[in-house]
Amino acid sequence: MSRPPVGLSASGVEVWIDDHPVLHDISLEVPAGNIVGLVGPNGSGKSTLLRSVVGALRPRRGTITVDGRATGSMSTRERARQIAFVPQEVDLPADMLVHEYVALGRLPYSSPWSMGRSGDRAAVGRALRSVGMAEHAYSAVDHLSGGERRRVALARGLAQDCGVLVLDEPTNHLDIRHQLDLLTFLRTVGTTVLVSLHDLDLAARHCDSIYVLNDGRIPAHGEAVSALDPAVVAEVFGVSAHWAVNFATGRTHLVFEPGPPAQPAPDPTRPTMENR
Numbered sequence: 001m002s003r004p005p006v007g008l009s010a011s012g013v014e015v016w017i018d019d020h021p022v023l024h025d026i027s028l029e030v031p032a033g034n035i036v037g038l039v040g041p042n043g044s045g046k047s048t049l050l051r052s053v054v055g056a057l058r059p060r061r062g063t064i065t066v067d068g069r070a071t072g073s074m075s076t077r078e079r080a081r082q083i084a085f086v087p088q089e090v091d092l093p094a095d096m097l098v099h100e101y102v103a104l105g106r107l108p109y110s111s112p113w114s115m116g117r118s119g120d121r122a123a124v125g126r127a128l129r130s131v132g133m134a135e136h137a138y139s140a141v142d143h144l145s146g147g148e149r150r151r152v153a154l155a156r157g158l159a160q161d162c163g164v165l166v167l168d169e170p171t172n173h174l175d176i177r178h179q180l181d182l183l184t185f186l187r188t189v190g191t192t193v194l195v196s197l198h199d200l201d202l203a204a205r206h207c208d209s210i211y212v213l214n215d216g217r218i219p220a221h222g223e224a225v226s227a228l229d230p231a232v233v234a235e236v237f238g239v240s241a242h243w244a245v246n247f248a249t250g251r252t253h254l255v256f257e258p259g260p261p262a263q264p265a266p267d268p269t270r271p272t273m274e275n276r
């Protein structure tokens with residue numbers, strides 16, 4: 001991407017779907033050039049929040065700004081030049097070639113008589129190379145595997161050349177090498193990234209800060225060690241977790257134990273029904 005990164009912020013965002021509140025008073029900050037992770041259990045509202053941020057859903061209350069400008073006052077085309085969105089599930093049109101699909105990312109810059117300019121072709125080529133899919137440029141999209149489709153969808157977002165990239169679970173369907181490659185690659189893109197992830201340890205390792213979403217609210221945010229404090233993980237995800245050092249690399253990882261979170265040890269000096 002060549003466009004400079006810009007900051008993204010949401011303030012007091014409330015979203016209703018089908019007469020039900022899904023997001024309650026959400027505020028978040030994604031500083032320019034940062035990678036900010038969004039984690040939370042299934043159904044906590046991650047996709048709803050990302051879709052609201054990119055303008056696919058209209059919040060009932062609250063403001064979303066990009067580079068200090070409210071997105072609600074931007075035209076669709078203008079917003080698409082500011083924020084690129086790669087959704088969780090992407091329907092790739094069956095009879096399209098990979099490079100044609102990625103070129104759709106250039107639509108916000110095109111007029112009917114200018115599609116296929118050399119600048120657009122260069123952006124498409126760059127995006128395909130960066131996700132390791134250049135050799136598939138002339139394949140039909142419906143011949144791709146699930147993981148290859150995810151990478152092509154990301155290429156389309158990169159070709160859009162925006163200051164903010166919003167990714168909904170981009171590691172879905174990717175094998176472990178491609179998950180690590182993708183998250184490492186995001187750091188090199190040089191844009192602002194808001195990304196939802198299910199793997200808490202990957203989020204901790206690759207994001208500058210993390211927002212935890214639970215039942216449409218944000219109970220914790222900040223650097224990984226505080227946002228993903230074991231008490232928060234137990235409360236939100238219902239699993240036992242702790243931070244552990246990998247002695248081979250010196251890195252700290254969040255590791256999990258099966259079963260419910262451990263209860264605090266009983267205080268023997270405190271009366272109970274049994275020893276009273």
Ligand SMILES: Nc1ncnc2c1ncn2[C@@H]1O[C@H](COP(=O)(O)OP(=O)(O)OP(=O)(O)O)[C@@H](O)[C@H]1O
Nearest residue numbers: 017018022040041042043044045046047048049088
């Ligand atoms: N189109 C819709 N119609 C009705 N309810 C919806 C719709 N989209 C989302 N919801 C509801 O909003 C809540 C949040 O859903 P959302 O998809 O944002 O969660 P999520 O955190 O992204 O989940 P997952 O991790 O499973 O992808 C859920 O209760 C879901 O059922």
